[in-house]
Amino acid sequence: MRSEIELKLELAPEALEKLLTSDLLGAPDETLNQRSTYFDTADWTLFARGSHFVSAKRAIPISRR
Structure with missing residues (x-):
């Protein structure tokens, strides 16, 4: 069984x-x-509580090895 690991980084280009x-x-x-x-409230309540709500859209693969 495959598993997915998601790593999020905030980087300059x-x-x-x-x-x-x-x-x-x-x-x-x-x-x-x-x-x-x-998504969050106007006063960032979810962020302050360490939570978040995310909607993600994935496209088809753009390259394969």
């Missing part, structure tokens, strides 16, 4: 390029284009 061209993560089996939308 140049740091992302450096990470993706390094050997740190290895080559991916596939790359997906994904868009996530985070």
Whole structure:
């Protein structure tokens, strides 16, 4: 059975390029284009409580190894 591990990083564009061209993560089996939308209250109540609500849309793989 396959499992998914999600790693979220907040990076500047140049740091992302450096990470993706390094050997740190290895080559991916596939790359997906994904868009996530985070929802919270106007006063960030969920964030303050360490919670979040996310809606994610995934597209078809854009490359395969």
